[in-house]
Amino acid sequence: MIVVIQRVSEASVKIDGRVKAEIGTGLMILLGIEEADSEEDITWLTKKITNLRIFPDENEVMNKSLFDINGEILLISQFTLHASTKKGNRPSYIKAAKPDIAIPMYEKMIVSLESELGKSIGTGEFGADMKVSLVNDGPVTIIMDSKNKV
Structure with a gap:
């Protein structure tokens, strides 16, 4: 799995001109799933994402995680x-997973992130034509590949 994580002050996704989801301060995540991905990748990424210390502390040092700031997540599936x-x-x-593999993995990622955070996250809609808007705060953008864990 590949994720592009952007620290945002706000983000939203529209489908057919209607807002499907929107968040305030937190992370907007683009998720790419490939055939070889497994639940192990989901577990690893969930822990890394939720514990990433990329939010500023009182000294403006990136030292806080989503947990520390009670941040939100907007997760968008992106095969590209x-x-x-x-x-x-x-x-x-x-290399991108076909829908019969990707959709269940995307849904498991949603459940994993919600379980870890203890609250709902915003999502897009798999396969839909989505319009994503965001205000990248920093800017801070991080790319992670679960195949490069070591």
Whole structure:
């Protein structure tokens, strides 16, 4: 799994012109799922995401986690994170998981994050044409790949 994590002061996702979800201070996360991903990847990423110390403390040092600030999460599934651009100019998405694998994994990630945080998170809709808006705070953007844990 690949995630692009952005620290935000606000974020929202619209589908068909209607707001599906919106959050205040927290993390907007783009999630790319590949065929080889497992529940172990979900567990590892959930712990890393929720405990990432990227929010400022009283000295403006990035030293606080989502837990410390009671932050929120907006999770958006994005298969294009697994694009291969090695050949030609049209990206290949061969590594991205097909919906029969990706949808259950996306749903498990939602449950895992909600369970860890102890509250609901905002989500997009798998496969929908979504319009995502955010105010990146910092800016702070972090990319993690669960295949590079060691």
